[in-house]
Amino acid sequence: MEHKGTQTLETERLILRRFEPGDAKAMFANWASDSEVTKYLTWKTHESVENTAAIIKEWVGGYSDKRFYQWAIVPKDRNEPIGSISAVDVDDATEKVHIGYCIGRKWWRQGITSEAFRAVIDFFFDEVGANRIESRHDPNNPNSGKVMQKCGLRYEGTLRGADRNNQGVCDVCYYGLLQSDR
Numbered sequence: 001m002e003h004k005g006t007q008t009l010e011t012e013r014l015i016l017r018r019f020e021p022g023d024a025k026a027m028f029a030n031w032a033s034d035s036e037v038t039k040y041l042t043w044k045t046h047e048s049v050e051n052t053a054a055i056i057k058e059w060v061g062g063y064s065d066k067r068f069y070q071w072a073i074v075p076k077d078r079n080e081p082i083g084s085i086s087a088v089d090v091d092d093a094t095e096k097v098h099i100g101y102c103i104g105r106k107w108w109r110q111g112i113t114s115e116a117f118r119a120v121i122d123f124f125f126d127e128v129g130a131n132r133i134e135s136r137h138d139p140n141n142p143n144s145g146k147v148m149q150k151c152g153l154r155y156e157g158t159l160r161g162a163d164r165n166n167q168g169v170c171d172v173c174y175y176g177l178l179q180s181d182r
Contacts, residue, residue: 001095001129003066009119016071016085016116018063023072024053026080031104040141040165041102073103073116082107085116087124095131097124101147108143114150121151125179134176138165148175152182 009016019027031037032046032055046052062068067090072081083103090097099120103113117135124130137144139158149155153175163172 001090001092002127003090004127005066006063006069006071007123007127009071009123011115011119013075013077014112014116014119015074015076016119017074019056019059019070019072019081019084021053021056021060023081024049024056026082027056027072027084028052030080030082030106031084031102034105037102037105038166040138040144040167040170042163042165044166069097069120071116071120073101073112075107075112083113083116085113085120095129097128097130097133099133099135101135111150113147117147117151121177125182131179132176134174136163136172136174138163138167138170139173140167140170145173145175151177153177154181 006018028046028049032052035045038045059070062070069087071085073083073085074081085099085101087097088100099117101113101117121133124133135148135153154177156174156176158171158173160171161169163170
């Protein structure tokens with residue numbers, strides 16, 4: 001793969017861009033402080049905007065690495081992040097990219113996450129040269145799986161007791177899409 005780092009991507013309704021230090025208040029208010037949003041995630045609900053600012057500072061530092069991919073999901077009509085989408089694992093040996101995402105509850109079921117995920121899929125296949133895009137979710141969070149299906153990923157199976165999130169040890173449903181599936 002030819003890594004390019006977090007590039008700005010644009011869709012009909014969204015700008016996917018790098019996080020900036022000034023995004024901490026919006027990230028904290030829009031999703032990171034909401035325990036309903038983080039219920040099935042692997043990171044804890046943020047307790048303060050300072051916690052959020054520290055995470056963003058790490059991400060901003062990571063942008064110098066061409067293998068680091070972390071986007072803010074920003075609606076064109078809002079001009080502040082309402083969620084994030086990232087490559088949580090990149091495996092050059094298998095040309096695989098594992099994607100994770102979350103979005104504020106106010107924006108659930110509006111197709112925003114699917115729109116962002118499609119843009120990221122196209123970027124990784126067309127620009128980076130990935131062969132496989134994968135993602136996973138807790139079976140108790142089926143709407144996350146619906147996003148994956150809408151974006152063309154195929155259900156590949158459920159591993160029992162194979163993951164951990166804010167609910168504890170859990171089963172995990174895997175989805176994948178190969179370059180040749182497109």
